[in-house]
Amino acid sequence: xxxxxxxxxxxxxxxxxxxxxxxxxxxxxxxxxxxxxxxxxxxxxxxxxxxxxxxxxxxxxxxxxxxxxxxxxxxxxxxxxxxxxxxxxxxxxxxxxxxxxxxxxxxxxxxxxxxxxxxxxxxxxxxxxxxxxxxxxxxxxxxxxxxxxxxxxxxxxxxxxxxxxxxxxxxxxxxxxxxxxxxxxxxxxxxxxxxxxxxxxxxxxxxxxxxxxxxxxxxxxxxxxxxxxxxxxxxxxxxxxxxxxxxxxxxxxxxxxxxxxxxxxxxxxxxxxxxxxxxxxxxxxxxxxxxxxxxxxxxxxxxxxxxxxxxxxxxxxxxxxxxxxxxxxxxxxxxxxxxxxxxxxxxxxxxxxxxxxxxxxxxxxxxxxxxxxxxxxxxxxxxxxxxxxxxxxxxxxxxxxxxxx
Amino acid sequence: xxxxxxxxxxxxxxxxxxxxxxxxxxxxxxxxxxxxxxxxxxxxxxxxxxxxxxxxxxxxxxxxxxxxxxxxxxxxxxxxxxxxxxxxxxxxxxxxxxxxxxxxxxxxxxxxxxxxxxxxxxxxxxxxxxxxxxxxxxxxxxxxxxxxxxxxxxxxxxxxxxxxxxxxxxxxxxxxxxxxxxxxxxxxxxxxxxxxxxxxxxxxxxxxxxxxxxxxxxxxxxxx
Numbered sequence: 335x336x337x338x339x340x341x342x343x344x345x346x347x348x349x350x351x352x353x354x355x356x357x358x359x360x361x362x363x364x365x366x367x368x369x370x371x372x373x374x375x376x377x378x379x380x381x382x383x384x385x386x387x388x389x390x391x392x393x394x395x396x397x398x399x400x401x402x403x404x405x406x407x408x409x410x411x412x413x414x415x416x417x418x419x420x421x422x423x424x425x426x427x428x429x430x431x432x433x434x435x436x437x438x439x440x441x442x443x444x445x446x447x448x449x450x451x452x453x454x455x456x457x458x459x460x461x462x463x464x465x466x467x468x469x470x471x472x473x474x475x476x477x478x479x480x481x482x483x484x485x486x487x488x489x490x491x492x493x494x495x496x497x498x499x500x501x502x503x504x505x506x507x508x509x510x511x512x513x514x515x516x517x518x519x520x521x522x523x524x525x526x527x528x529x530x531x532x533x534x535x536x537x538x539x540x541x542x543x544x545x546x547x548x549x550x551x552x553x554x555x556x557x558x559x560x561x562x563x564x565x566x567x568x569x570x571x572x573x574x575x576x577x578x579x580x581x582x583x584x585x586x587x588x589x590x591x592x593x594x595x596x597x598x599x600x601x602x603x604x605x606x607x608x609x610x611x612x613x614x615x616x617x618x619x620x621x622x623x624x625x626x627x628x629x630x631x632x633x634x635x636x637x638x639x640x641x642x643x644x645x646x647x648x649x650x651x652x653x654x655x656x657x658x659x660x661x662x663x664x665x666x667x668x669x670x671x672x673x674x675x676x677x678x679x680x681x682x683x684x685x686x687x688x689x690x691x692x693x694x695x696x697x698x699x700x701x702x703x704x705x706x707x708x709x710x711x712x713x714x715x716x717x718x719x720x721x722x723x724x725x726x727x728x729x730x731x732x733x734x735x736x737x738x739x
Numbered sequence: 740x741x742x743x744x745x746x747x748x749x750x751x752x753x754x755x756x757x758x759x760x761x762x763x764x765x766x767x768x769x770x771x772x773x774x775x776x777x778x779x780x781x782x783x784x785x786x787x788x789x790x791x792x793x794x795x796x797x798x799x800x801x802x803x804x805x806x807x808x809x810x811x812x813x814x815x816x817x818x819x820x821x822x823x824x825x826x827x828x829x830x831x832x833x834x835x836x837x838x839x840x841x842x843x844x845x846x847x848x849x850x851x852x853x854x855x856x857x858x859x860x861x862x863x864x865x866x867x868x869x870x871x872x873x874x875x876x877x878x879x880x881x882x883x884x885x886x887x888x889x890x891x892x893x894x895x896x897x898x899x900x901x902x903x904x905x906x907x908x909x910x911x912x913x914x915x916x917x918x919x920x921x922x923x924x925x926x927x928x929x930x931x932x933x934x935x936x937x938x939x940x941x942x943x944x945x946x947x948x949x950x951x952x953x954x955x956x957x958x959x960x961x962x963x
Contacts, residue, residue: 344849344852344853347841347845348838348840348841351840351841352840355840640836641838641839641840643836644836644837644838645838646821647795647797647824647830647836648824648825648830648849648850648853648897649821649822649824649825649826649850649853649854649901650821650825650853651818651821651822652817652818652821654853732797733792733797733798736797736832736836
């Protein structure tokens with residue numbers, strides 16, 4: 335039979351009054367739930383915000399694909415850090431194939447790279463990565479902060495960090511190469527804008543020269559170190575990758591395609607592993623809270639045995655007694671979880687601000703959803719742990735219960 | 740003549756304990772007519788409490804037939820037994836047994852709500868309280884704030900709220916002083932005169948004197 339609302343109120347009244355009678359005890363156990371809910375919600379929000387922030391950072395580099403010669407197994411070092419294997423390169427024919435496939439999805443450009451000794455004024459020696467790019471590509475891919483793109487045969491661009499370290503400015507002369515194996519003297523025509531880690535081509539510590547200058551010094555024209563593809567739409571990365579390997583690696587593996595979005599997903603997944611671990615710890619605090627609720631409910635049942643006897647003897651049904659105690663646990667749970675949700679909002683914001691340093695994703699749904707989730711978990715745990723004590727109360731023998739003091 | 744309100748036929752109640760079975764009621768038979776006032780007496784351990792629990796439908800006999808207002812309680816499940824307690828029986832206990840969390844008024848209203856599934860809007864509860872001598876002001880208090888006599892009055896009002904056929908009284912004056920006890924007994928006598936069947940357990944012969952008939956139990960059997 336469905337119980338009308340007004341009737342439920344009597345049982346609710348009894349539950350609420352029992353809680354009020356044991357205020358301190360009830361508050362303490364509600365507090366346990368509050369802390370548990372805060373822990374689990376704040377951790378969830380922290381994880382969600384971390385993931386959002388990192389994946390936003392990653393997506394700026396996520397649109398880059400790099401095609402390098404297949405070196406067998408492993409591979410996958412960052413592009414341009416130069417494997418010293420001079421034999422492996424991307425041929426002109428392979429480049430043409432790559433261009434044919436990938437050019438409709440974005441910008442494709444070949445790149446030469448080498449790591450070499452450089453000598454600046456006062457005979458200061460150092461090492462730098464040397465990139466060779468076609469003049470057109472250079473203008474498309476790079477930004478010059480100071481100065482101009484190369485205008486004469488021996489003009490080069492340098493990265494900001496290199497310029498700072500070696501005290502280079504526009505017009506500075508650099509000797510590239512070992513003294514014994516021949517050197518080339520170049521002139522700095524421009525200093526590149528800082529690219530940071532999230533660029534397709536990290537030039538901060540590099541020297542960039544035209545293809546002509548590069549091949550005239552190192553030789554190997556048409557033997558590219560890598561081909562970079564800047565995708566217009568990151569979602570095409572898989573299509574392009576499959577098309578490239580399908581075409582070029584048909585007979586044997588000659589190229590490897592690395593896709594920085596896969597790195598992004600690796601980072602995201604390691605963040606989520608970390609967050610799951612933190613949430614597991616938070617779950618333990620909820621478990622502790624559950625035990626305390628269980629204890630409080632058992633105490634409430636034990637203290638009220640004779641009252642249960644009275645209720646049963648004057649005609650209260652078993653399920654009504656059960657309901658009364660479940661209500662009691664639910665009220666404690668609801669109060670505890672509500673306080674938990676409100677505090678989670680505050681604590682979560684502080685934790686995100688402190689640990690992630692960026693709260694711009696805080697109010698998004700995949701962060702905010704941990705509030706209702708925490709609330710539901712907290713309340714559910716209270717009701718579930720209240721079930722057994724309630725069941726015990728309901729199934730007490732009324733004669734025995736009446737006899738109790 | 741009406742059929743008897745309580746018919747006990749050869750009931751036996753056996754408690755199984757670790758030390759062996761204890762026979763609390765031994766093939767006991769008893770008939771109580773509608774409108775009777777019966778006192779049950781006996782030394783402790785005689786089985787009178789067990790008999791009261793059977794008559795009050797708090798427990799069912801191991802063997803035999805027990806008819807309360809025509810219903811065989813041994814055929815009832817817990818739900819129906821509880822329902823019978825709610826609407827056919829009224830209880831008055833030695834220790835009043837009011838619900839400490841509810842006010843006097845709410846204590847009386849509670850079984851009414853259980854039965855009618857709604858709050859009392861007829862003034863029935865208030866009238867009942869008035870009739871047992873509990874003022875409106877007193878009715879707002881919790882049981883702990885009332886004297887023993889006042890609590891027992893509230894308990895009587897509670898027992899009467901669903902207009903039961905039988906009033907079960909377990910030592911109703913046991914915790915009261917003589918004067919208050921007398922008032923309570925007078926009240927019960929009046930209720931009996933108005934047609935209520937009353938079954939009362941007591942060990943006080945003076946209290947038993949108010950009854951039409953006294954049944955004495957010893958070792959689970961009726962002596963007189």
